[in-house]
Amino acid sequence: MASLEILREWLRKLGWKSGKAGPQLQPRDILAKLLSELEKKKKLGIEEYSFIPNVYMVYLSVADHEELSPLLVGIQDQLKNKLMERIKSNRYKMLSSELCIEIRKDPAVLKNQVAVESSFLKEKSVSVHREKSLIPEKEEAPPASEPSLALPDRKVDSIMVPGLLQRGGKCLTRIIEDKKTRIIDHTKATLEVLEGERKGEVISLKEGEYTFGRGKDATVFINDAEDTLSRMHFKLVVREEILRITDLDSSNGTKVNNISIEEADLRKGDIICVGKISLRVA
Secondary structure: OHHHHHHHHHHHOOOOOOOOOOOOOOOOHHHHHHHHHHHHHHHEEOOOOOOOOEHHHHHHHHHHHHHHHHHHHHHHHHHHHHHHHHHHOOEEEEOOOOOEEEEEOOOOOOOOOOOEEOOOOOOOOOEEEOOOOOOOOHHOOOOOOOOOOOOOOOOOOOOOOOOOOEEOOEEEEEEEOOOOEEEEEEOOEEEEEEEOOOOOOEEOOEEEEEEEEEEOOOOOOOOOOOOOOOOOEEEEEEOOOOEEEEEEEOOOOEOOOEEEOOEOOOOOOOOEEEEEEEEEEO
């Protein structure tokens, strides 16, 4: 019995507890990963300032996420404060005034591990081409009624399409010519979100190729709280007379009008189902 107590005391000093296979993941471990990601992804500016990502997605194992779930709101606030301290002390710059951190669970992440993805997100994205350089400053300013793509509080946009000004579900470019402004519509296809966190939103696409998913490398980022989407779930090819969808070996597959597909040509009214997200070709 004495030798058993000695063994228990020795294990206790090493940090082992009954029923647990080692130390638990701590918030400071997440902070260390975030700071490492910030420094690794910073971009040196032409002047003395460096630009750093302003959107961070933190992925934890399912077990670690459940253990920390009662504290996640407080942890996110503390992580944000610590990153802002680093940003201010090093005089880093961001593309927006808001720093976003979201903590999610990912079955692919092992226990006690932390995966971090970061990106640069602009508050407002407008493509302007000036054909004449001597234009009065007051005429270059956009009208007050035009919408801006603003970063929401505390969460990343569920759907982000970079590049062009959005108005009324259209991809637009403002052209300033001879002191007059005209709008050119580049929209070749539109998708309406039927189911998901951004239900009712319209995605406007110009000609090109687009990948959809919940990963940072997807052209169109879709926030999926239940992880029913793959990080690169499907691809859309948009051409003058073609709208083609291709499944990218996703975990849960891609359906068009309730039929599983690998590749298909889309028409107006077709419904795309990926996980718990539904989109309609408008």
